Amino acid sequence: MSRQVGLSLFWRVCLINTAVFLVGVVLLAATPATISSPVEASEVFLLAGWLALIVAANAMLLRVVLSPLDRLRQLMGDVDLLRPGQRLPEEGNGPTSALVGSFNAMLTRLEAERATSAGRALAAQEGERRRVAQELHDEVGQSLTAVLLGLRAVADRVPPDLAPEVLAVQETARASLDEVRHVVRRLRPGxxxxxxxxxxxxxxxxxxxxxxxxxxxxxxxxxxxxxxxxxxxxxxxxxxxxxxxxxxxxxxxxxxxxxxxxxxxxxxxxxxxxxxxxxxxxxxxxxxxxxxxxxxxxxxxxxxxxxxxxxxxxxxxxxxxxxxxxx
The missing domain is CATH 3.30.565.10 (Histidine kinase-like ATPase, C-terminal domain)
Incomplete structure (x- = not known):
């Protein structure tokens, strides 16, 4: 983004205040109104009216200049990098517009960096899942298969009174093998x-x-x-x-x-x-x-x-x- 050259926000606020008060003084001087000593009640109301008019004009101008900062503050509180595309419109060419532009550019960089780092993390996660699934399949799965085959061979030779216990152990091993296979499928969808x-x-x-x-x-x-x-x-x-x-x-x-x-x-x-x-x-x-x-x-x-x-x-x-x- 190109760097914008212009008055700083401080000097813009100072110039706005100076211009408003200068216009107020010129208008007051151009009117036939006078201020006596001591000040009369009617003159107090006149001065209060002029002061209220100057303050209102100053507030309106400052609101126009500083309103992008309020929107920027709200976006800073609500921004979520997992919901990309949240940006503020860059209006005008003043310092607030430059600040909004810099913030939008920062969001773009952060979203890109977040997506890149998330991609690397998820790729590493998938690789680890693949490795764990392979180990479960090759080590635990084969071991449980060997246990099942051994129990099947033993079941034919055990006394009748021990057969139910061997059968229960065999069913437990078979259920464990099914669970391992289920975990493997979830870790890495073959x-x-x-x-x-x-x-x-x-x-x-x-x-x-x-x-x-x-x-x-x-x-x-x-x-x-x-x-x-x-x-x-x-x-x-x-x-x-x-x-x-x-x-x-x-x-x-x-x-x-x-x-x-x-x-x-x-x-x-x-x-x-x-x-x-x-x-x-x-x-x-x-x-x-x-x-x-x-x-x-x-x-x-x-x-x-x-x-x-x-x-x-x-x-x-x-x-x-x-x-x-x-x-």
């Missing part, structure tokens, strides 16, 4: 890598219905565009977090999961809506803010609409036309 986004979302919907008993209505566009791996992972993680929130907090009986194109192919819309308890008045937790950070990585817009009676509607809209996407 179905996303192997079968694609639609199959991964279908798997999420089926798992949600199985765990919660809710009805899940799926709707996917028949011809979705090709998406890069990063966009697919963002869509999957947002859907996963949204369904997790529904399962934990909403108590919903019906969930809608949609992935469609909007605006004649200009954007991709992911929508997760439920009929459970809304979140009116509740602050955004780490899960929702994490969803916002992921949305920023692909230049997407994430919105929540909620009603205490009709549940929550989560929408992730990703532009498909070339645009400013944070690396």
């Amino acid at each position: 179905v996303l890598d192997d079968l694609g986004l639609v199959s991964a979302l279908t798997s999420l919907a089926g798992e949600h219905a199985r765990l919660t008993g809710a009805r899940v209505h799926r709707r996917f566009s028949p011809s979705l565009p090709d998406l890069d791996d990063r966009v697919e992972l963002v869509v999957y993680r947002v859907a996963q977090e949204a369904l997790t929130n529904v399962a934990r907090h909403a108590g919903a009986g019906c969930v809608e999961l949609e992935l469609t194109e909007t605006g004649e192919g200009a954007a991709l819309l992911l929508r997760i809506a439920d009929d459970g308890r809304g979140m009116d008045g509740e602050p955004e937790g780490a899960g929702l803010r994490g969803m916002r950070e992921r949305a920023l990585l692909v230049g997407a817009d994430l919105s929540f609409s909620t009603n205490g009676i009709r549940g929550t509607d989560v929408r992730l809209q990703i532009p498909l036309v070339p645009g400013p996407v944070t690396p």
Whole structure:
């Protein structure tokens, strides 16, 4: 941003005050009014009227000059880097406009730095998830499989009175193995890598219905565009977090999961809506803010609409036309 040259705010206020009082003095001198000694009551009212007029004019001019500072102070208190695009209009070419321009430029830099650092953190998180999932699959999963095979071999040779106990241990090991596999799928969605986004979302919907008993209505566009791996992972993680929130907090009986194109192919819309308890008045937790950070990585817009009676509607809209996407 170019550096604006002009009078400082201090000198502008001084000049405004000087001009107002000078005009007041000239107007008072040009009138036939006189001030006697001692001052009469009528003259007191005249002086008070002139003083009120000068103060009012001064206040109006200062309000015009300083009003951008009030808007700047309000934006500084409300700004949230997870909701980019909050800017003040740069009007005029005075010092307040230069200050507003500098603040807008600072917000742009902070948003870019926040998105970059969040991208690196989430990439590191995905890498760690992949490593942990691989270790769980290779180490814990194989160990539990070996335990199950050993218990199956032992179960054929134990006395009848010990068979129920061996069977109980075998069921516990099998349940533990299923839980490990479930954790591995959540840490790293292999179905996303192997079968694609639609199959991964279908798997999420089926798992949600199985765990919660809710009805899940799926709707996917028949011809979705090709998406890069990063966009697919963002869509999957947002859907996963949204369904997790529904399962934990909403108590919903019906969930809608949609992935469609909007605006004649200009954007991709992911929508997760439920009929459970809304979140009116509740602050955004780490899960929702994490969803916002992921949305920023692909230049997407994430919105929540909620009603205490009709549940929550989560929408992730990703532009498909070339645009400013944070690396």
